[in-house]
Amino acid sequence: MATDKRAALETAEDALFDETFEADFQLDEQPTKGEVWKFLNDTAGQGEHSNLYWDFPLPDGSQFSDAKWSILYRSIQAGVDAMFETRGHQRARRPGSLSTLSVSMRYFVGWMAIFGHTDLSCMDATRFDDYAHWIEMTKCRNTEDGQKSVTVLHARSLLAFPATLFRYNEVLQGQGLPPIPTIPYSGRSVMEVANDICKRANEGYQPVPDGLFVPAMNKVVQWLDCQIDEIQEAIDCYLRPYAPKFSGAIKAAKRRDELAKLKFSSDKDTGQPWFAGFNFSAPITATRHYTHGKSRRGRKVELNAGHAIRHLLNAARDCCTIALQGTVAMRISEICGLQVFDTKSINEWPSCVTVERSLSGMDELFFITGTVFKGKAPPRPGRWLAGTRPVGSSDIPIPIRALMKLVRLYAPWRRMSGRSDLILDFSNRVGLAKEKEKVSPVRAERLNEGQKEWIKEYVKAGPEFDNWDLSSHQWRMTFARFCVRVDRTLLPAISRHFHHISIKTTEQHYTGEDLEIRYLIREAALELAAELLYDATRSKGQASGRLMEEIPEVVEEMGHHVDMDNADESQAFLRATMESDNTWGWDMLWCGCLFRPEHAKCHLKAAVRKIIPIAPALDALGPFSSCSQCKNQIVLPRHRPFWEERRKKLIAERKGNKEKGLSDVDFIIGYRLAQCNEILRRIRRSTPS
Template sequence: MTRRKQAAEAMVEEVLNDFITEQESEGVDDEEWRYQSTTPGRPDMAISWEFSLPDGSVFTDARWMQLAVEMQIAVQALFSIRPNRRKLKNSAAYDLSARVRFLVRWMVLSGHSSMGELTNEALDEYKAHVYLLKAGVGGTKGYTANTVSKYLSFPVLLYAVRDAIRNAGLPIIPMVPYGGVSPFSLAKASSAPLPERIPAVPDALYIPTMNAVAEWMDIQIPEALAALEEYFAIQAKFPEDTARQKAEMAKLTFSTPPSMSEPWCPGFAQPWVRTRRRRTKEKYRETGLDMWYATRALFSDVRDCCTIAIQGGTGMRISELCGLAALPYDKKTGWPACLEIERSPSGEEELFFIKGYIYKGEERDRPGRWLAGMRPVGSDYLPLPIRAALVLDKLYSRYRKLTGRNDLLFSLNNNRRLPDLAEHIGDVASVVIADGQNMWVHHYVDFPDEFEKWKITSHQWRKSFARFCFRVDETLLPAISRQLHHISVAMTEKYYLGTDTELEWLLRSESIEYASELLYRLTHGESSAGGMGNDAEDLTWSFDTNLEAEDQDEALDAIRRITSADNVWGWGLNWGACVFRPEHAQCNLRDSTAKILATSPKFDGLSPTSSCQYCRNLLILKEHKPFWQARKIKMIAVRDSNRAAGLSDVEAVTERNIAQCDKILERFE
């Protein structure tokens, strides 16, 4: 196989791997395929095959049977379990449905009725069509390069599962789409703007919000829970007398917090006037709420305050929050199953954790826990996220009994009032949590007018948490990375701390310290591999003679002076560490925007088989050995699978990867 063909096939594999994660099929019918959600907070997804076409027909019409079967076989192949590959996540069904419709409609417009007609000349026309409709002239459509790339990548996905289509006796896309050029590279060449990173909640909004949450935990929430208990008691006492229910609820009064000049809740004697966001629009509208609707709004206010406390105080993802369990209760503490307390190593403090599961990028959910605070032994203080979880446990307790489920959070699926039937209780939806958090902030938090239209996404709490902790103490960066369950400190730095100048300078000391520790281990006889591991002897000679000092601190100081003066930063990767020197960085030198003053590798696209394998900055140490052991096992399985499938033309690639693993592992024997 030629080098160019290998690169093209590698592009196809990369696009497929980027797209594939976990998914389970619930069943199919002729017009719609449904997929059950495996991520808490996400709804079930469906792929609809009955959609209109530009010529007035419908895709389920008999005339399109062959193309429909080709597409259905391809989708089944993408969702099926294949050796050494993961399955699709449920959210992929939504994307796939949109991509199928877009490509099929273009094919009908262009007179194509089979995948076998999608030559590279035809796909050049499809690319122009995507550019026009998804990017527009001068980027006027508003879609980012990521969106454009999704539509361009669909033919690549169809090509990746060509064996399944061919085995059914149907024609396939005849060659690697776009001549092997990656869809994202093509998307960047369009006029579509590059995607912006999700920002953190601005400090002027985050800090007053968390202060308001803290006040609510002390004042508003105890009163709200008492009011809700009274509501349920009144409902039970006067089940048929709505007038008496209203009269009794109208007697409830609420306190005036120190930060306010009037009671925080108007009570239930008169309808509430609430400003609510229309889900599909940015603007708000005023709504009048009667007693039953107001009681439900109060219930939602408590929920929204508590979810902000947990996400803003721990950095949990929305799916991790939605997946928390309340049952069974801990026999010792009486707390819900998602809470845990343990002694610190010194025995002088108690550490509080929220425990659950991590769903992002996982083929199976795996256990995870998040530090929620600490206190001296003997204190009765409870951290804010722990108090919030306890409130949610109490808030939903009646619905837990009603349904027999163990979830901490639920969705209330009826209209207007609080439900009293199990059929009205369902899985919590992340969109409900996100919408509720926005409404709570805009209703109860005093923030500058410039943020009136700011829409908070659930992921922004995570970034704000990271930035706040880092500003308190820059040495917390590795701890923040672990708290967010990132595999690398580099992920935390690049996507969560952003390009804030102050944070960059705080980060510099941590990264230089990491580089110094790596170089100390390298130059003091520790087993190593990688490009820098091979240079160990030369590097030892090139450093100051103080490296020979018997005192470790003195030797480290010597290295630290050099790394600081030369601005050498250290970065953690899953397969090794990068002691970044721009003049040796292959990812930097091979890029069209190479910078001689760069301080970090180009993380996008890095992998064990990328430029890292040839780079003199890569240092592999004993803690990276499990990665290479697992990689060897995986590569052997890939090779054996390819042999069984008769794919001998790619065996050289897998053998080279296995040899790479062997060479590295030999250094640690």
């Protein structure tokens, strides 16, 4: 039986490469009319409804709704229905994932039809292997440039559909339908199988390369300073009522005259006006490189005044969304979901911006408030740190400036439509919306295409980026990796900022095992280790921490090799020593850490143990817990602000406990306060108060 099945599979493989058969095996045709499931979409940037079409053509010429597929049809429907219901601790899928699910479902059903499988009871271990092999043949073939036809993540989504159905066997049995009889892929994870059939590991989203990111962000700042204001002036000029008592032709003529007077500044890269202006003696043209309709891509089109204004409005919008994603790392759905109301927050900031004082009281923190749509959880409030400035400064962070520009750009259409969305779109194909019915929320795909269009048209980067297929998600990758390059201990903060469920998500999918980053982190960590140790040798009794027990030995050894008064020589010697010992330096607010895994107390309390740790356990750090008794800890004068602030809080907390009659718990506060006092006493020995 196995031999006959394998022979049939090999025959099908041979047929796959026959042009006639390959032309027939297309599952991307439009579905015919039939049963449609509509799901209400609550994710910003997507359509109001997501639709799942059940009647579609199969490779053998039949329709999925035909009677011979009735058991498979009902089984797939029961499984998909269960996926969108919350069951116990398992949350329902979000409607936004329906597009990917539909592709995977139709591909799996097409494979079942090719081999004549009419229900899920056929899916034994061999059939799962055959399905994976089929995906490898049809979707993972090499192209001319040596790359695979699909990404690992796409292969994973195809593999995952029958594996997901297996989880709902109980639902199938409850409806009298045959379940899947065996564990999918012999218990291997679908990602592992996808890596195997694609013959490479999952690379995920890649960050925007520095060669593109740097000129793009420089251009964003230029536009925020100048070009967007010029676009705003052009929009105001176009919308201003002219000669209200006269005919439409006279109004249009007066509008053209005013637009023709507008002057546009020179681009800093080319020295030429960045926009030619409204010289109506010559046509205004634009080339759409990434328009949603593929047939229109690469075509140069002529624009009248209204079309040109919309073209400029979209360019300003795209610049601002790049500013928000590149400097705040918000998801595109979170930007689409931002709301602006007539009421403004304190100091006349837009209503989606809040400003708070830092703990020290010396800085102002800017937060963008909105909605998080990611994951299976319902939409929930979220906020993102968007920048800081010293108290009294008039500087406005880049993302806040971009947000304020967007507030003003779309203000006329918010008033017209009564909508509160920060960014709006127009349902009319060209020109500006003139009726409120034509104003709609913006779609995420528009912003993604617009960002690529803006970079293609206005950013001067190297030729290697001419056809760079930018994804809006890549800005988040760049942001995360930049932060990790600055300080690895920022990982928990990045995870919270990204609204990830766990640090593992951030580390695995955003910071990753990037060899370049690991090298940069290692170099920075070794330099910091040498710096911390040198400061400790020169502290003259100001430093504290258990690492200080080893300092006399370090000083003695260093004195045999270098002039200890020469900072460069001393730090070079210490760096070489740290490198040979594989000791990395990390700096926290309350202490420095010369990390040696054999002494690390934090890893004893960490949620996840690492075989060869190279850094403190970020989820188990604390000035009064693991660090205080650790031989890796050293507290230097640079850490004084933390301990002074901590001392003030402890004194206030002890006073509050006394007023509440809770003096019996003061022994903990007393212990911590004594620790603060001892550290500060050492630091203050020879430093000004």
